[in-house]
Structure formats: C-alpha cells, structure tokens
Amino acid sequence: MALTSPAGRRGGKLSRRLSAALWFLLPFVLLAAVWVVIVEVTEVEMRIFPQITDVAGAFGELWSSGELFTHVGASLRRVVLGVIAAILTGIPFGILLGSSRWVAAFFAPLLRFSVALAGIAWIPLATLWLGYGERAVIFIVWNAMFFALAYNTMLGVQRIPTQLLRAARSMGTPRARMFTEVLLPGALPNIVTGLRVGLGYGWRGLVAAEIIAASAGVGYSIFLAQKFFRTDVIIAFMIVIGVLWLITDRAVLAPLERRTVERWGMKAVTA
Amino acid sequence: MSTLEIKNLHKEYVDAYTGETVTAVGDVSFSVDRGEFVSILGPSGCGKTTVLNVVAGFDKLTSGSVEVGGKPVTAPSPERGVVFQSFALFPWKTVLGNVAFGLRMRGVPRREREPVARQYLELVGLEGFERKFPHELSGGMQQRLGVARVLANEPEVMLMDEPFASVDAQTRRKLQEDLTDIFQAKRPTVFFVTHDVDEAVFLSDRVVVLSSRPSTVAEIVTVPLERPRNWRSVLENPDFRHTVTHLTDLLAGGRAHGEEQAERLSGRVDSSSEPPVRADAGGES
Numbered sequence: 019m020a021l022t023s024p025a026g027r028r029g030g031k032l033s034r035r036l037s038a039a040l041w042f043l044l045p046f047v048l049l050a051a052v053w054v055v056i057v058e059v060t061e062v063e064m065r066i067f068p069q070i071t072d073v074a075g076a077f078g079e080l081w082s083s084g085e086l087f088t089h090v091g092a093s094l095r096r097v098v099l100g101v102i103a104a105i106l107t108g109i110p111f112g113i114l115l116g117s118s119r120w121v122a123a124f125f126a127p128l129l130r131f132s133v134a135l136a137g138i139a140w141i142p143l144a145t146l147w148l149g150y151g152e153r154a155v156i157f158i159v160w161n162a163m164f165f166a167l168a169y170n171t172m173l174g175v176q177r178i179p180t181q182l183l184r185a186a187r188s189m190g191t192p193r194a195r196m197f198t199e200v201l202l203p204g205a206l207p208n209i210v211t212g213l214r215v216g217l218g219y220g221w222r223g224l225v226a227a228e229i230i231a232a233s234a235g236v237g238y239s240i241f242l243a244q245k246f247f248r249t250d251v252i253i254a255f256m257i258v259i260g261v262l263w264l265i266t267d268r269a270v271l272a273p274l275e276r277r278t279v280e281r282w283g284m285k286a287v288t289a
Numbered sequence: 290m291s292t293l294e295i296k297n298l299h300k301e302y303v304d305a306y307t308g309e310t311v312t313a314v315g316d317v318s319f320s321v322d323r324g325e326f327v328s329i330l331g332p333s334g335c336g337k338t339t340v341l342n343v344v345a346g347f348d349k350l351t352s353g354s355v356e357v358g359g360k361p362v363t364a365p366s367p368e369r370g371v372v373f374q375s376f377a378l379f380p381w382k383t384v385l386g387n388v389a390f391g392l393r394m395r396g397v398p399r400r401e402r403e404p405v406a407r408q409y410l411e412l413v414g415l416e417g418f419e420r421k422f423p424h425e426l427s428g429g430m431q432q433r434l435g436v437a438r439v440l441a442n443e444p445e446v447m448l449m450d451e452p453f454a455s456v457d458a459q460t461r462r463k464l465q466e467d468l469t470d471i472f473q474a475k476r477p478t479v480f481f482v483t484h485d486v487d488e489a490v491f492l493s494d495r496v497v498v499l500s501s502r503p504s505t506v507a508e509i510v511t512v513p514l515e516r517p518r519n520w521r522s523v524l525e526n527p528d529f530r531h532t533v534t535h536l537t538d539l540l541a542g543g544r545a546h547g548e549e550q551a552e553r554l555s556g557r558v559d560s561s562s563e564p565p566v567r568a569d570a571g572g573e574s
Contacts, residue, residue, distance in 0.1 A: 181375050184345070185377040185379075187346075189438070190367040190442070191394045204381075206381070282424065283380060283422060284424070
C-alpha cells in the first residue's frame, strides 16, 4: 500500500529510491517467510536443511571470528585479478575478431564451442598446469569470463554500422586510432552484456575452482562445511556469494551502463 | 579550375550470390568547379551512390579516373567529407565532440578546435546544443550536425548522399533552404546525390542526369535560377518548373517502360485524327 501511495509517487528522488529498494527486497522477504514456515512444519533436521535463525547464527559466528572476511577477501582478490585479466585480453581479442571478417569466420565457431566449456571444465587441466592454489583459481575465473567477453565484443564490433566507420575514416581517423575512437565505444553496449554474462560465469568458476584447488575462499568454505554437515554455514556462504554478485552488478556494471550506453541512447537489446 | 574531375568512370563488381559480374556504373564523366553545387540525379539503382562512394574513396573504380584538386582519389580523406543519409553521427560524442572530431583527428589542439567547432554549430543553427548527445536531437537537427561536422574540416568538396531522404517532408524543405543559405554564406564545393528532381533543381547550379544501368550521363542541365533561393519564390518561378519538367522527361526517357508509355501517350495526342486503338476504329462511323 505504502509503495503506491500518492506521496511515494510524488515524492522526491529519495522516496522513489526507497520504494524501488523495497520492491527489490520483497521477493526475498517472501522467500524467507516460506523457508521459515516449511522448516517449522516439516521439522526437517539441520543436517539436511537449516532454519533461517541457524543461518543467521552461523553468519554472526563467521563475522565475529573474522573468518567471513578472510574467505570473502581471498575470493574477491581472485575474482578481481581474473576479471582484470579477462578484460585486458578478451576485449582486445574480441575487437580484433570483429574488425576482420576472415579472422571472425575462423575463430567464431571455436569461440562458441569454448563458451560452453569455459571455466569449470578446465579445472583438471588448470590444476595440472598450475598446481593446486591461487594461480589455478585465477586462471579458471579468467577462462570462464574470457570467451563470453570476447564473443560479445566481437558481436558489438560487427554491429557498428558501416556508415559510422566510413564517417570516421573520411574525417581522417588513422587506422590505429579507429580502435579507441570508434570500435571500442561502438561495441560498448555488447561489451557491457559480455561483462555481465562473463562475471556470472566467473563467479561460478571461482566457487567450483575453490572447492578443488584452494585452502581459503567462499567455495572452499562451503565444501569444508559440507564435511561437517554444517548446512547453516553452507547457506550463509551461498547468500554471501549472491549478495557479492548483486553488489558487483549494482555498484559497478549498472553505473557504468548508465554513464555510457544509456547516456548515449544506444542501450543494447538484451537477449 | 575544376575541383572534382571524373573521367570515364566505370565500376564493375561481382555479385556475391550469383557470381555474375554486374556493371554498376557504365561510363560517367563530369566535373565540379570550385564553389559549385552539382547534383547527380538518376533512377534508383542507376549507380549514383556508387559514383559518390568512389569519389569518397570507399569504393575502388574499375577503370577511368577521379581526381580532386588535381590528385587521384585512392582512399577516404577529410578533403572529401561525406554527409550520410543515415547521419552516421557518433552516439558516444556530444554535439561539440562530433563537430570537432575531424579537427581532433588531424591533431588540432583543443583550444583551437573549440572555437572553430562552435562557429560551425552556429552556422547550422545548433548553438546552445553543444553538450547534448545526438540521440537527444531531432532528425533535422542531427543532419545539420552532419553538415557542420563535414564543413568544419573545410573540405575540397562536400559529398552528400541523399542527406534529406530520411526526414519528414516539412523538415526536408526547411533543411534544403538552410543548405542553400549555408552554401550562399560559405560557398563550399558540393557534390549532391538525390533522386528527388525538385530538390536537385532547387539546390544546384548544375544537375548531372544519369541513365539507368549501365549508367551513362544522359545530360548535364544548368539550372537558370538566381541565388539566394527560397522555396516560396522558386516555386513561382517558371524557369524552375521548366527545368523540373525537362529533368522529369529525361528520367522517364531513361526507363524502357517509361519510354513505351511516353510514346503511346504522345502518339495519342499527336495523331488524334486516326485512333490508335483498332477496336474503336471498327466500331465508329
């Protein structure tokens, strides 16, 4: 009721933001309510599924012991390094693919093939090559993201209208500067899509790789808790992962999109 | 003296699907003098845009020669700026950024390029919109920006490829008047592609009429209208109507179907004493 009240609609930016936030939280609140009721009614054991209060307790424990920050910190560090590596390699490679029809024709099938295999399927090889540890996990994050980012960047470059490239050339743009002046900004709507999709793959790859190849991190923690039937800890970390993803999306990708492609009126139609 | 010199331009390409060799431009020769406004007019598919693309340096010619300022055309250059039908503005650049683009590419420092860019924005009536992005402008304003963006480079010749074909009729009239005003003020050399007879006559000093494929120059018509021009007075001018009729006839003559129709019509008018249709002849008298 309060959400659609005239005051809310007429109100300033703050109240509009507040109502947007409430709408965003509503499904989670409902989910939590269903959770509480089902666990209460079925009296399921905690080794199968925890009550919400158990999870909150586990979370409090992890917080006060500092374990939460150790593991989240370790995971974030790997994600950041893997994502930076993917951006530095995937975007230039995608632009290269997009700017030559022949190179694209050669690599596009391989790329599409690799998107399906990206990340998790590479864990055995990554650990063989790089050993169990930091480097293998970062490799997996990079690998999971790279193909999706390169592929979307390629699509973005291919979708730049020919006339735009011609306009730039006929205004004296040197070939080397076409990259930064036209191809990169022109492909940005699809690059943002590639970042979104790729980051999702990256996080999943991270969790899987940490289960196998790490001694710290959110994926490792989930796996360890499973050995002790600590479903409360498992769920607590799952929620942490989801929240971290939401924060990356809201705090990094959404503002980037608002300041660029939305401002320029060239938002990509998301598939 | 002529800025643009086209001699025996011939262009063939291989159709990607059928593998056949298609002649896009048969044999086209004409020139555009410094400060002259020349339109190329022809039926759709006659290769007039191909001629422009060759002049711009986007397409290679098969044989013949195209020279601008005495130098053969080999690649795109700011000496031959293009105004596109689709505007082709950079969506990620502001209005000012779009106008200053060519100057920036040639290494003109910011302090020098901004006043030049502003001067051209004022010329096309876009002062006050410097910080807007192209998508925030109307179609007419976007194309004015397209013109300003090219003129800011002070090209040898401005190439315009059906620049007003994608705006509504009323805006088109306004843009055409604005373009003659700009032409009056700056006297750029303009090579203008269109299929609109009225537009060609209103804007041009001379109109090059192409025949349909394989295209050749059917006639080069000089427009006998004084400058400055505006639609109100031009529409009342008998010279305008006469030139338009002449060009329309030329275009109709270029098409096989149109030719037949024209012959049939003229046959009826000229020889009204003997009815051309046999059924009539048998029925009457």
